[in-house]
Amino acid sequence: MQTTGREYLKDGVLPHMWCAGCGIGVMLNALLRSFAELGYSKNEVVVVTGIGCTGKTDDYLTTNALHTTHGRALAFATGIKAFRPELKVVALMGDGDSVTIGGNHFIHAARRNIDLTAIVINNFNFGMTGGQASGTTPSEKISSTTLYGNPERDFDVSALACAAGASYVARSTPAHAWELTQHIKAALTKKGFSLVEVFSPCPTNYGKNNQMADPLQMLRWLKEKGVSREEYAQLKEPEKDGYFEIGTFCDRDIPDFNTRYEEIRARALNA
């Protein structure tokens, strides 16, 4: 059966607002396919967005949606899920939203193990505001605010989420659309905090500033340099440079916040 997820896409909204070669559309496609393949109803899904290019995603959806403030999507999502555990809550954020302005909510949502799915489009810079450096701009790379090279280091978002206690973490790219969909489905069905990090092309800003202005060039970069964690582990140190790991970073069964809170309620009633 064909399950494209078309029913979750609002009529009359295409073409979308993202630049040619942007990865957000591919992520959206994978997300809507995942909803369809999992048989989610529009009523039970709540998509929470922040601010930035990824934050515009809610405008294309027919599901419930909450478009919030910059960096705070996970905190709003936490309130929704904590009060109504049966809902499927998804937070869509860029790297600015999730780990730059919103880093505190990110690590605490993972630590709290609130049962929702965060999808982070990591395109290594602030796209909407014109290509400024973010918490994931790699060292030495060029951006509107690091014209002579970035003096800071970048967060490894997936490793950060694992360290903070997430139940499921995976990284993929728009050049690996099938795998990306599989990871999103695994994240949606995982009990506990799940993250899918999507390394994503931004030819308009990050690519242009770093010798990859051609959208195809950026996609090719993601396809060639994204290697499985096993392959990556076998690369020798100088070869590792420029490659990055894709695949599942962690997948573990830990009681989520709502399950734990049910136990607390039972205890409180007897106290």
Place this chain on the structure above:
Amino acid sequence: MNREVRLIQGNEAIAEGAIYAGARFYAGYPITPSSEIMNECARLMPKVGGVFVQMEDEIGSIAAVVGASLAGAKALTATSGPGFSLMQENLGLAVMGEVPCVVINVQRNGPSTGLATKPGQADIMQIRWGRHGDQSVIALSPATVAECFTLTVQAFNFAEKFRVPVVLAADEVVAHARQNFAMPAAGEIPIVERKHPTGPPEKYRPFDADDDGVAPMAAFGDAYIFHISSSMHGPDGYSNNNPENANWRINQLHRKIEMHRDEIVLTKEYDTDEMDVLFVAYGATTGASRAAALEARKNGIKAGVLQLITIWPFPDREVAELAKRVKKVVVTEMNYAGQVAGEVRKVLGPDVQLEKVNKYNGQIITPQNILKAL
């Protein structure tokens, strides 16, 4: 009616009032002098089938409250100056998205960390204007432990009825006062529930206001699918950049409060039948003003007291009406500028004298301080 009488603290009364009003979600972050509200909600919420979440900061606290409210909860958070400052941006989202919620601000001395354990009333303008952009909220101020309870219930009733955030502008004096309070029995104080949509789900538009200025509100997970946005949006909740739509939205956010102004504005009068001097007070300065008025009458000065229970929208007509009958109005408050006095000045006739009694060193205002202004 059997009422349980308890010696109870203002902060405890606020937590009890929230539960009584039907609040079943609390998200917060500890801060003096509001923390007892959080502690009580942590204890009570799981007992009544509610949820308590201790968030990572106040930004997240108000965000979680808004999220829970959209999922159908009556929800609250409590904080003080620094935390209230952090909440402003997301409180703006609650205004924009017309999301009912209650924020308790137990005001303390400032600016910045200030005198963290001492009272203040210097957040009055921040409560009204602290967020960017055009917006309107409701604020109530309790003067006694009993009012901590009843006005928390009232705050929820207004929030739910008008789909608006309501700020309970308490202060450290009333929050930490202990007084006997007869707990209202179930059903004794009316409880308002938000208006739910009844039409066909495919026609539901979350910002399509009824004649009363308020649109019915669904909850995430119900039959009604809906969008809420911090961005300018149309009646359907989806982004809309049309200038006419923006006009309509901003008018709507104000209109629903303006058209119910008389229902929202609450005041109390003491000895105002015959008077020469009017004391205007709110929160912690109410008791001192009443004591000062009684003392003044002993000395032959006919003084009355107007207690502002609703601070925003401002009780301008109520102040103006009483002020017509006196030569002097004395406004007593724990801030430097006279934040409420400025609002009072706007509605006084040119020949009415305004005296301000202000104290902002963390000490409470005494009746003697007020009598000196006569």
